[in-house]
Amino acid sequence: MRRLIALCHRLLTWLMVGAVAVLIVPVTLQIVSRYTELIPSWIWTEELSRFLFIWMVMLGAMIGVREGTHFDVDVWPALSPRANALLKLVSSAAIFVFALVFIWWGIDFVRFGWDQSSELAELPMVYIFAAWPAAGLTWALFLGESFVDNLRIVAGKTPA
Amino acid sequence: MSGAAVLTPSSAALVLFGTFFALMVVRVPVAFALGLACLPVLFIEPRLSPLMLFNETFKAYNSFILLAVPFFLLTANLMNIGGITDRLVRLSRTMVGHFPGALAQINVLLSVFFAGISGSSTADAASQSKIFIEAQVKEGYGLSFSIAITAVSAVLAVIIPPSILMIVWGGVISTSIGAMYLAGILPGLLIALAQMVTVHVYSKIYRYPVYPRATLKEFFVSAWQSLPALFTPFIIVGGILLGWFTATESAAIAVLYAAALSIFVYREMDLKHLYHAFSETGKLSAVALFCVGTASAFGWLLAYYQIPKALLENVASWHMGITGVGFFIAFVFLVVGCFLDAIPAIIIVGTILQPLAASVDMHPIHFAIISIVALAFGLVTPPYGLCLMISCAVAKVPLKFALKDTVIMLIPMLLMLAAIILWPEIPLILPKLIAPELLK
Numbered sequence: 001m002r003r004l005i006a007l008c009h010r011l012l013t014w015l016m017v018g019a020v021a022v023l024i025v026p027v028t029l030q031i032v033s034r035y036t037e038l039i040p041s042w043i044w045t046e047e048l049s050r051f052l053f054i055w056m057v058m059l060g061a062m063i064g065v066r067e068g069t070h071f072d073v074d075v076w077p078a079l080s081p082r083a084n085a086l087l088k089l090v091s092s093a094a095i096f097v098f099a100l101v102f103i104w105w106g107i108d109f110v111r112f113g114w115d116q117s118s119e120l121a122e123l124p125m126v127y128i129f130a131a132w133p134a135a136g137l138t139w140a141l142f143l144g145e146s147f148v149d150n151l152r153i154v155a156g157k158t159p160a
Numbered sequence: 161m162s163g164a165a166v167l168t169p170s171s172a173a174l175v176l177f178g179t180f181f182a183l184m185v186v187r188v189p190v191a192f193a194l195g196l197a198c199l200p201v202l203f204i205e206p207r208l209s210p211l212m213l214f215n216e217t218f219k220a221y222n223s224f225i226l227l228a229v230p231f232f233l234l235t236a237n238l239m240n241i242g243g244i245t246d247r248l249v250r251l252s253r254t255m256v257g258h259f260p261g262a263l264a265q266i267n268v269l270l271s272v273f274f275a276g277i278s279g280s281s282t283a284d285a286a287s288q289s290k291i292f293i294e295a296q297v298k299e300g301y302g303l304s305f306s307i308a309i310t311a312v313s314a315v316l317a318v319i320i321p322p323s324i325l326m327i328v329w330g331g332v333i334s335t336s337i338g339a340m341y342l343a344g345i346l347p348g349l350l351i352a353l354a355q356m357v358t359v360h361v362y363s364k365i366y367r368y369p370v371y372p373r374a375t376l377k378e379f380f381v382s383a384w385q386s387l388p389a390l391f392t393p394f395i396i397v398g399g400i401l402l403g404w405f406t407a408t409e410s411a412a413i414a415v416l417y418a419a420a421l422s423i424f425v426y427r428e429m430d431l432k433h434l435y436h437a438f439s440e441t442g443k444l445s446a447v448a449l450f451c452v453g454t455a456s457a458f459g460w461l462l463a464y465y466q467i468p469k470a471l472l473e474n475v476a477s478w479h480m481g482i483t484g485v486g487f488f489i490a491f492v493f494l495v496v497g498c499f500l501d502a503i504p505a506i507i508i509v510g511t512i513l514q515p516l517a518a519s520v521d522m523h524p525i526h527f528a529i530i531s532i533v534a535l536a537f538g539l540v541t542p543p544y545g546l547c548l549m550i551s552c553a554v555a556k557v558p559l560k561f562a563l564k565d566t567v568i569m570l571i572p573m574l575l576m577l578a579a580i581i582l583w584p585e586i587p588l589i590l591p592k593l594i595a596p597e598l599l600k
Contacts, residue, residue, distance in 0.1 A: 020438045
């Protein structure tokens with residue numbers, strides 16, 4: 001299971017890197033098309049870049065949960081590893097709730113996008129809206145993993 | 161529309177802020193705390209449903225303006241791997257290396273150069289922490305001092321053009337981005353000057369080391385080498401003023417220019433580092449931007465219950481003059497900046513304060529610069545100061561460690577902010593001279 005999660009993590013990272021790398025292309029085309037006749041002024045360059053951007057943000061937000069890079073505020077004095085793990089359990093439970101909301105209402109959200117297509121390129125919006133429940137699912141998966149780890153520390157089974 | 165709302169503005173505010181702070185205390189990441197804080201209200205209010213959370217986050221990310229965030233981060237990362245940063249360090253050394261506290265002065269000056277190319281303070285903090293903190297400690301500077309100066313000088317990146325915050329401000333509060341860019345130059349340089357003076361005083365007290373003075377030839381050689389990189393701000397600001405490209409497109413231009421310099425001029429790019437640059441860019445910009453989405457939802461709910469209006473009703477009765485309002489705005493953004501990242505703060509608070517600024521005829525550009533400088537300082541104020549958090553993370557110490565020196569360094573910077581509030585000419589003079597048509 002852990003290997004599967006790690007694989008999923010790597011796959012998501014590659015996808016995100018791909019999104020970042022490609023993002024520059026439509027914006028460049030947009031500038032170039034304004035000044036030359038070489039490229040037809042594809043009006044959907046702007047839309048394409050926005051959609052790539054949405055996926056980049058959502059993919060990065062998914063990865064961030066496993067890597068623990070979402071910024072938090074620390075108001076506590078130095079805690080013992082056990083208290084620290086306990087606090088992590090509480091905060092990951094909260095994120096888990098958010099993940100469930102993203103899955104449950106995310107499916108509604110996708111259904112809502114089923115009969116919508118984008119304004120310019122007429123892309124089905126489902127491809128975009130799917131990022132939300134997908135994020136919920138990956139968060140739940142990643143949180144499950146760290147939940148087990150922290151539970152063991154709290155129970156005193158693994159020295160932190 | 162809120163006439164039929166179940167919750168009164170004050171009870172809604174209590175639920176929203178109460179949940180947000182409670183979650184923050186148990187170390188739920190800010191982005192999630194903001195989203196989760198919306199939920200109780202969405203369930204209580206029969207007219208609202210959690211789907212609103214999706215609509216608002218989608219609307220926030222579906223914005224061409226915010227594309228500038230990953231682009232400016234990518235520019236910064238390309239500068240680091242492509243040899244641009246190295247050359248700018250060398251140039252800075254020939255310019256300020258003979259001052260007391262040489263390396264720390266270089267740290268500040270490099271931030272000024274960096275600010276002219278990338279518009280992201282977090283990128284500046286991330287890259288310069290790696291360059292300077294360890295090197296400064298090795299030369300005998302205090303660790304806390306080294307962290308603090310790296311973090312506070314990083315805030316220049318969003319004050320000196322180009323700037324992510326100004327692009328977002330222009331998108332949210334429709335103010336001319338070109339005019340803000342010009343207006344940011346002088347305040348940015350003044351704040352840099354204040355920081356260099358601070359470094360000087362520190363260095364005299366603690367006897368920090370000095371490098372031998374560089375010869376004039378060395379200066380010209382490194383200036384020549386850095387010239388293509390130093391040209392970037394002129395391309396960006398000039399291109400926007402001349403209407404060649406939009407602000408977001410200018411961020412893409414910065415990426416292309418940095419890439420071109422790294423590949424063709426300095427020739428220090430390889431695929432492994434490129435992958436790394438892409439991945440760092442994606443990770444940092446995504447966590448920052450995800451928070452923008454949930455903050456937008458939070459801000460939308462505040463507006464739904466007309467909470468801002470209720471808060472401002474009292475303030476209007478104080479009958480402050482233009483200076484009073486200026487200080488009030490700066491104070492609000494400084495406080496908000498302690499708890500929120502700057503982009504969400506603009507989205508939630510900037511729009512609230514705009515009518516107040518307009519009511520005393522404060523110039524929109526003056527309003528923008530006061531707010532952006534105050535928010536930039538928020539990047540180093542605890543508990544949520546991203547630049548300070550990044551620098552401390554690189555040095556592997558808790559945030560509290562560098563707090564005292566950061567506060568000391570903030571004092572002269574705050575004086576500069578006060579000067580900007582008192583004399584609107586400081587930000588307004590350059591746009592007046594160069595592009596008066598933008599000021600209307």
